[in-house]
Amino acid sequence: MKQLSIYILLLITGCLGVQAQPSALNTTPAGTVTAPSVSFTGKVTDAKTGETLAGASVLFPDLKVGSTTNQQGIFRLQNIPSGKYLVEVSFTGYASIVEYIELRGNTEKNFSLSRSYAENEAVTVTGVSAATSVKRTPVPVNILKKEELLQGTSTNLIDALSKTPGVTQISTGPAISKPSIRGLGYNRVVVVNDGIRQEGQQWGDEHGIEIDEYNVTKAEILKGPASLMYGSDALAGVVNIISILPAAEGTIKGNVFGTYQTNNRLRGTHFDIGGNHNGFIWGAYGSYKAAADYKNKYDGYVFNSKFNERDFGGYIGLNKQWGFSHLYMSNFDQKVGLVEGDRDDATGQFLKLVNNGGTEEEAIAAGKDFTSTDPFIPRQRIQHFKIxxxxxxxxGNDRLTVLAGYQRNQRQEFGNVLDPGEKELYFDLNTVNYNVQYHFAEKNSWKTTIGVNGMQQSNKNKGAEALIPEYSLFDIGGFAYTQKRINKLTLSGGIRFDNRSVDSKELEDGGDVKFQGFTKDFSNVSGSVGLSYEASKAVTFKLNVARGFRAPSxxxxxxNGAHEGTNRYEYGEQDLKSETSLQVDGGIEVNTEHVSLAANVFYNAVNNFIYYRKLQAAAGGDSILVDGTDEFMAFRFDQHNARLYGAEVNLDIHPHPLDWLHVENTFSVVRGTLSEEQDGSKNLPFIPAARxxxxxxxxxxxxxxxxxxxxVKVELDNTFAQNNPFTGYNTETRTPGYSLLNAGLGGDVVSKGKTLFSLYLAANNIGDVAYQNHLSRLKYTAVNNVTGRTGVYNMGRNFSIKLNVPLSFTNL
Structure with missing residues (x-):
């Protein structure tokens, strides 16, 4: 740990030390290295009426600087280096403008926005080397802004993103969700937060993503292999969470936020504030969320589905003519109850573990057991620190970006009611991330970037038991990416080579070797090539072919251990090969004044797909292992080739003259099969139902x-039956379909043109439908012998209220 700390210190100190050099380099005899600073000013107005738009956003994503217009619609940005940059101008209820601006001196430019009730243009930084118009990316990217997240009701961040077409959540109760993109989840999806890939225990059902839902400014979701920019694990796609958006020059801004949900008494609060004075930026935030047990009409209150979490962080930095240097820090702390679903045979009520004079016993949960926000045994605590x-x-006209980060993820599981403080499991995961990229200035419509990135990671076991060995790994990958614009055609592509070295440690348990030591190297080549063609102002065609890969986790x-909640005792397989995929994406986007259409189809061939395979006993039948007083079926990881294919369609109609009315329909479907039948089934596991x-x-x-x-909105969320589960080895069962009725309303309350506060009201599952999502791991908890129903059902009727109060000051 000492060596790791020194390495981290060197990385961060080195990056910050370079910060002081550009101004000196600017005066060297060799000539000017950094470009002179300029200012960018202008006015934003309504294209039809000419009225000024106060509060419009003007953002340079690559420079991480932006501003908002004042009451006269005027914006001003200073200390911007000269060059050519992408700017995004946006305002609620209007179509955004995205274009490149050449800054070669103090520049003034006005923008006129046209009213639009559908977002037809946006900027993405996911899967590309620099900020790019979504229209010009050959792969499908969905963007959700903070306003959209506020209008929905969710219990965690991935729950909030799961209505995006092609995106679903693998959940273990309301606090634990992980993203699945086009039927692939876990380590096949990379989650990025403020430029750094989030590293926790993504491989397990009981682990979330450790990111504060209330501190999200924007979320970008890339669907398809993205190994070119992110290396191993981005086989399915990327979820990029952007939290930090520095305040405009000369301002101090913030928010006070509060929310409450009726079903599980969820209460949440958040505060953030940040300022910008002469290019010196700073900010701080804090959040608290707590919930009691949720309920539905079949289970009543679901015992121990409660949780609470705290998060705080901040940032400081400089934005100057030589570029920028920012330092971010966050500290996430979550406590979650683990739902086992055991019931009393006579009454069907949930059971809890109790300490009766030094003896572990079961008792019926009742009363305050359901309303407390402090989890019972079994429970877990997740701590995630990041800098x-x-x-x-x-x-000159080029740009060098350097990112270094350190993360410490600690997962502790408590399962002994006789000794509540005993850590049965304790994973201590330390990760150093690095990413260095050189962006060449655009020349003859070519934009090219080369780079190297990767991570060093180590895990220690500090608990009474161990499911995985202690290990260390080192990733390094180099890539080249380029984009060429030819009138209405944009071509994009690149190539990458990666190497992952894994060193797994031996562990003896009671004189027996539980984990054998080994070293492994995984190397692979990935790449992509695609195009985006704007056939007209209204129609865009996209096509992309990508090869991705994922090294085994x-x-x-x-x-080598019992995986609680899954009824599995899992054995690893050292001879596993890397997964590789070849995916073809095709899409069309149509944006007219009254109709918006986005349709995508894909085909993904995955070689060496890794999944569970049940083991047979020597005498035949299932292999059963006894761990303590519990019995588990034995599984081993195996791999075969697989195929996934599907489509996503979004149709938004806002008919004239009722331009204020949206009729939006979103459909997504994915099908996954194995190349060879396994125990009577060729279906892939964890494939979501059509929606x-x-x-x-x-x-x-x-x-x-x-x-x-x-x-005001009304929504009907229809999930079809999943009649193609992976039934091999009793892994999954069929799941019936269901329809949920949701509604919401809200808006901003203003005075003298300034927003005093924003209020959002929502109702989910108004009909109180009892349902189980196919990807809910609680579906496979214990049987209720009174009703005959297996597992726990999802949340019932839920009302929510959100209040957001913006704060705005001018620097003294």
Missing amino acids: VSDNSFNI IPELAS LINDVKAVFADKGKVIRHGY
Whole structure:
């Protein structure tokens, strides 16, 4: 740990030390290295009426600087290095403008936005080397802004993103969710937060993503292999969470936020504030969330589905003519109850573990057992600390970006009611991330980037038991990416080589070797090539072919232990090969004044797909292992080739003259099969059912004197039956379909043109439908012998309220 700390210190100190050099380099005899600073000013108005738009956003994503317009619609940005950059101008209820701006001196430019109730243009930084218009990316990217997240009801961040077409959640109760993209989840999806890939225990059902839901500014979801930019594990896609958006020059801004949900008494609060004075930026935030047990009409209150979490962090940095240097820090702390679902045979009520004079016994849960927000045994605690140094230096017209980060993820599981403080499991995971990229200035419409990135990681076992061995790994990968614009055609592509070295440690338990030591190297080449063609102002075609890969995870290579909640005793397989995929994506986007359509189809061939295989006993039948007083079926990891294919369609109709009315329909479907039948089934596990969401929304009072940006919406969320589960080895069962009725309304309350507060009301599952999602791991908990129903059902009727109060000051 000491050596790791020194390495981290050197990385961060080195990055920050370079910060002081550009101004000196600017005066060297060799000539000017950094470009002179310029200012960028202008006005944002309504294209039809000419009225000024106060509060419009003007953002340079690559420079991480932005501003908002004042009451006269005027914006001003200073200390911007000269060059050519992508700017995004946006305002609620209007179509965004995304274009490249050449800054060669103090520049003034006005923007006129056209009213639009569908977002037809946006900027993405996911899967590309620099900020790019979504229209020009050949792969499908969905973007959700903070306003959209506020209008929904969710119990965690991935739950909030799961209505995006092609995105679902693998959940273990309301606090633990992980993303699945087009039927692939766990270590096949990379989650990025403020430029650094999030590293926790993504491989397990009982682990979430350790990111504060209330501190999210924007989420970008890339669907398809993204190994080119992110290396191993981005086989399914990327979820990029952007939290930090520095305040405009000369301002101090913040928010006070509160929420409450009726079903599980969830209460949440958040506060953030940040400022910018002459390019010196700073910010701080804190969040608290707690919930009691949720309920539904079949189970009543689901015992021990409670949780609580705290998160705080901050940042400091400089934005100058030489570029920027930012330092981020966050500390996430979550306590979650683990739902086992055991019931009393006579009454069907949930049971809890109790200490009766030094003897472990079961008792019926009742009363305050359900309303407390402090989890019972069994429970877990997740702590995630992160510090990141993010830097960008202008070298002439080129740009060098350097990112270094350190993460410490600690997962502790408590399962002994006789000794509640005993840590049965304790994973201590330490990760150092690095990413260095050189961005060449655009020349003849070519934009090219080369880079190297990767991570060093180590895991220690500090608990009474161990499911995976202690290990260390080192990733390194180099890539080249380029983009060429030819009138209406944009070509993109690149190639990458990666190497992962794994060193797994031997462990003896009671004189027997539980984990054998081994070293492994996994190397692979990935790449992509694609195009985006704007056939007209309204129609865009996209096509992309990508090869991705994923190295086997440590649990897949070396597990040896009981996986609680899954009824499995898992054995790793050291001879596993890397997964590789070849995916073809095709899509069309149509954006007219009254109709918006986005349709994508894909085919993904995955070689050496890794999955569970049940073991047979020597005498025949299932292999059963006894761990303590519990019995588990024995499984081993295996791999075969697999195929996934499907489609996503989004149709938004806002008919004239009822432009304020949205009728939106979103459909997504994916099918996955193995190349060879396994125990009577060729279906892939964890494949979500087809889904159709029908949404009718009315927006009003965009320029009201008291209410602005008001909306009322009604939604029917239809999930079809999943009749193609992976039934081999009793892994999955069929899941019936269901339909949920949801509704919401809200808006901004203003005075003298300024927003006083924003209020959001929502109702989910108004009909109180009892249902089980196919990807809910609680579906496979214990049988209720009174009703005959297996497992626990999802949340019932839930009402929520959110209040957000913006804060705005001018620097003294």
